Amino acid sequence: MSEPTSSLQYATAEIEELRQVFQPVFDQVGKGNLDREKDRVFPHEQVRRLIDAQLGAIRIPRSLGGFGASLQQTFQLLRELGAADPNVAHVWRNHLAFVEDRLNAPRSPATEVWIKRFLSGEFVGGGWTEANNGTYADIRTKLVPAGDHWLLTGAKFYATGSLYADWLDVLAVNPEGVPTTALVKADQPGVSLTDDWTGFGQKTTASGSATYTQARVESANLFPATERFAYQGLFYQTSLLAILAGITQATLRDGREALLNRKRNYGHGLAERAADDPQLLQVIGKVSALAYGADSALFTATAVLDEVAHAHIAGDAEAKKQRLVEAHVAVTNAQIVIIEAALQATTVVFDALGSSGVSETLLLDRHWRNARTLASHNPRVYKERILGDWHVNQADPTKAYGLPAGQSE
Template sequence: MSGSTSSLRHATADIEELRERFRPVFEKIAEGNLDREKGRVFPYEQVRWLIDARFGAVRIPRELGGFGASLWQTFDLLRELGAADPNVAHVWRNHLAFVEDRLNAPRSAATDAWIERFLDGEFVGGGWTEANNGTYANIQTKLVPEGDHWLLTGAKYYATGSLYADWLDVLAVNPDGVPTTALVKADQPGVSLVDDWRGFGQKTTASGSANYSRARVEGDHIFPATDRFAYQGLFYQTALLAILAGITQATLRDGIAALKARKRNYGHGLAQSAGDDPQLLQVVGKVSADAFGAQAALSASTATLDEIAHARIAGDEEAVKRALLDGHVATTRAQLVIIEAALRATTIVFDALGSSGVSEDLLLDRHWRNARTLASHNPRVYKERILGDWHVNDADPAKVYAISAGQSE
């Protein structure tokens, strides 16, 4: 499919202009992060601030009314948002992915209508992972035709962003057993969203259950899952990596502040002031290097995603295939680097702080809990094996997913 028939365009945005627009919103979101974490307060207002700032249109080309950002720019902004509040950043994962899918889709009246919805501030939540231990190879959620529309019945978990959404992006199978995605209005009869996420991190992402009982789906709101954009799995994974890189940056920020606030040092320390102790400064330096490494890995891997998009725009399918291979390898490498950096930084930061560092007033443990939760979405041990198999045996790193475009939990 030629990229010229889609809404994808080369990026025209300037990263500093994007930061100037969105950083004040990120900073405002960061101000209440600690209190929301302590009280498990859902950030409805904060998500709305971003919608009103048109964060959901960041990837839409300027000529269509958006900001024309590259994938590198988009994920770098998501990293900054992750440093402000990783829960809010995670909420945007499914929306940004569906926007990318509609940009990749052939231009049509229906596709243009979706882009207009995005520009008008309508928000999309997720619903791919089967509840009750279902898998992508055994999808139990069903779509059946009824007159001029379809009916959706099934149960999903990890429905991230659902409580904030106008639309839910749901994976089902049609009567022929073909995996199909359906866009369902969140507030209609037959849709039940349940806040039953029990994870110890990412507590306010609305990643619980979504249940569907003969929910209506319009005919132009269903798409074969195999038609989803080819780098979808990479996009989903990179969104998590951007947030992890943001958490690592936040750990450095909060670790520095906590060390500066320490009033005394241990008797066997190397300086009277904790802030002058070379060993404690060494810990901060190591956390700083982890934050730098995470950001660098994210930047390198997202550049390969832009190369896939560029090949799509050119309509060069062979170049798309080559870029996809590079993208899978780069994203896998970035996952290993970023997860290691995030988990190490969020652990060792306490070595610079002493007993005061574990105070619930600081809630520094939220960084580790959130990082550990995000890192568990798509187990890195498998990725190490996949990467090694590619190096040694030229194994295709993309041929391990039940759905060709790939999809992490």
């Protein structure tokens, strides 16, 4: 057997083992979620608890000091974290994606340094989206050489997780115009992070602006964007889908509890006790089915993602290419199913609750606001078109994006 060329390995973890480690931490994260939502309190303590529990090492193989989880297991856990607090879950998107990138990268001393950083609790945030209406076709963030290092200047928006991070993953172009990702130390001169996110949902993800003014970047921390792992865009998208599935599960949880706590029913209801009313029970049953559909779609799509990773481990370029097409189709299908489930569940749940359901004490509207915000990433109308084009014309769904790794805005 040939020597592996990357640090990626077949999964060795069991999901119940992982849950035993992380579910108690997720439960702690869930406490205080309502107060943080009401007062826009940033969950620094909660993110740190997860870092200390080594959630960031979940995909690192056991032989290298991590948990050895599969992609399917990773996204199952992210779904469960999303049910506890979707803001905290979203903070992990950039970090987990960069860990996956370093695991896919060829083995080298620089890669080993990054794996040690992950294991020691160093956290990655950042963003690729250009501020000031820039696009991936018009990247205005620049890298210029400065002796033995580089200087980064530019502005980004949607810099999710940046306020919690030690490192920022930034997309720029070098003097030759080559798209390059730079890992920038967050606590240095020339880096300015601003909490100016104005969205009505996902309010504490630190998804505001990041401005770089000749920020120092070491040469070892530059990576050509075209060499990022092939399923990067799918990983980013599936992270959002996992959180949306978590929100749908949380809607079922909170809707069931709110119905049980209803003290009275309408005069034209079908039972004196609201929790005995068949029509209201039907609503909760519908939310349950929507949550089940979201979970099933996530479970199916992430199994296909694991097949892409397996082809990479095996060094089978042809199989990897085919698995990527299948994964794009699977994740796109899942996106359409999960977004629909989340938006419908977070709306219809109020039909079971009456006027008491809109109380700011319950803050059940947070589920719809958070779901709607996440669903607005990578709009599904485009994904429906891409999926239809594949079915009818066999158009390659991997060619729809501006970068080979499939990162869409």
